[in-house]
Amino acid sequence: MEKLYTEGKVRAIGVSNFEPDQLLDLIAYNKVVPAVNQIKTNLYCQRTAERGWMDKSRVAHMAYAPLGQGNRSEMFKEPAVLALAEKYGKTPAQIQLRFLTQKGIAVIPRSTQPAHIRENFALFDFALTAEEMARLSALDKKEPLIGKPETPELVEFSLTW
Numbered sequence: 001m002e003k004l005y006t007e008g009k010v011r012a013i014g015v016s017n018f019e020p021d022q023l024l025d026l027i028a029y030n031k032v033v034p035a036v037n038q039i040k041t042n043l044y045c046q047r048t049a050e051r052g053w054m055d056k057s058r059v060a061h062m063a064y065a066p067l068g069q070g071n072r073s074e075m076f077k078e079p080a081v082l083a084l085a086e087k088y089g090k091t092p093a094q095i096q097l098r099f100l101t102q103k104g105i106a107v108i109p110r111s112t113q114p115a116h117i118r119e120n121f122a123l124f125d126f127a128l129t130a131e132e133m134a135r136l137s138a139l140d141k142k143e144p145l146i147g148k149p150e151t152p153e154l155v156e157f158s159l160t161w
Contacts, residue, residue, distance in 0.1 A: 002032045020053035038062040043075045046140040066107040080135045088126045098123045099136045
């Protein structure tokens, strides 16, 4: 990849699911620092510690599954999310996506429905206050809800989405 990058055949190199130790190791033993690390990030799994290491290494944070995949309905029913959705005239999805983008995290929500795709882009006509951001930050459970090696059933279930 580095050869392709130096030859100008690719504009950037990115990684996915790199934990801080892996990211630091990659940077230490290669010439090109990855432009982005794509990791599962959402309201319940905000990845604050990982983000600190990415910032320190100047690697952008990109969230996949920003709307939670299997735990979507649970996050969409959070009282803080519902209150903000009502206040701003937005959907719970828009509140959650705005929260992440306002933290400087690139989001890539999955959708095949044109209406949802348009909705996912309509995030920039409002801003959450510092107090609202803190309220949503407090919902962090600090662990991914799929992909944990101790729960292979969840990993297997996630393959059906």
